[in-house]
Amino acid sequence: DAKTTQPPSMDCAEGRAANLPCNHSTISGNEYVYWYRQIHSQGPQYIIHGLKNNETNEMASLIITEDRKSSTLILPHATLRDTAVYYCIAPGAGGTSYGKLTFGQGTILTVHP
Amino acid sequence: GAGVSQTPSNKVTEKGKYVELRCDPISGHTALYWYRQSLGQGPEFLIYFQGTGAADDSGLPNDRFFAVRPEGSVSTLKIQRTERGDSAVYLCASSLGFWGGGNQPQHFGDGTRLSIL
Numbered sequence: 001d002a003k004t005t006q007p008p009s010m011d012c013a014e015g016r017a018a019n020l021p022c023n024h025s026t027i028s029g030n031e032y033v034y035w036y037r038q039i040h041s042q043g044p045q046y047i048i049h050g051l052k053n054n055e056t057n058e059m060a061s062l063i064i065t066e067d068r069k070s071s072t073l074i075l076p077h078a079t080l081r082d083t084a085v086y087y088c089i090a091p092g093a094g095g096t097s098y099g100k101l102t103f104g105q106g107t108i109l110t111v112h113p
Numbered sequence: 114g115a116g117v118s119q120t121p122s123n124k125v126t127e128k129g130k131y132v133e134l135r136c137d138p139i140s141g142h143t144a145l146y147w148y149r150q151s152l153g154q155g156p157e158f159l160i161y162f163q164g165t166g167a168a169d170d171s172g173l174p175n176d177r178f179f180a181v182r183p184e185g186s187v188s189t190l191k192i193q194r195t196e197r198g199d200s201a202v203y204l205c206a207s208s209l210g211f212w213g214g215g216n217q218p219q220h221f222g223d224g225t226r227l228s229i230l
Binding site for chain 2: 032034041042043044045046049085087100101102103104105106
């Protein structure tokens with residue numbers, strides 16, 4: 001797995017965009033970047049993933065830099081229910097890391113009124 | 114549609130007892146994963162099944178832990194001679210097919226909270 005680095009915590013006002021950064025400078029060319037979030041007492045929830053191109057779905061947008069060494073998860077209009085721990089993960093594309101997710105400490109996002 | 118289901122949601126037992134935790138994956142998902150999450154930490158990988166076979170069990174902490182998936186659907190995580198340090202939330206996830214280079218996201222259940230007294 002490529003090592004990922006995220007800020008430990010961030011704040012966001014309700015209704016504003018939340019931009020969560022992630023550094024993955026050791027990522028290899030065929031490794032995807034995945035984002036999950038975990039709300040208290042629930043299992044991790046898949047948000048979005050991407051390889052090279054920017055991606056958007058009903059939950060969020062993922063912006064990946066051209067050199068693929070960093071990415072940003074964007075929640076366009078944050079709500080109080082988006083308060084959670086957000087994990088950026090780059091699982092290995094092969095070898096023994098195939099099939100497993102390695103969770104770091106993530107970013108605690110707090111959305112306030 | 115139905116997500117990953119884990120039972121029981123909570124389990125309290127005494128040190129030394131045997132426990133079984135069940136996971137029902139999303140219908141049609143051939144890959145199944147077990148993780149363990151201690152308080153304040155991110156989930157840690159335990160074992161991964163592709164079909165009926167364990168493709169990677171490198172995360173199992175010791176031989177007291179064992180998991181099966183006899184028919185390629187439901188899986189059971191078994192813990193023998195439980196210890197207080199086994200207390201954690203045990204999470205199960207499933208995905209379509211083999212991880213395949215990272216194109217098949219894992220979908221998680223809400224876990225079983227295991228407490229060893």
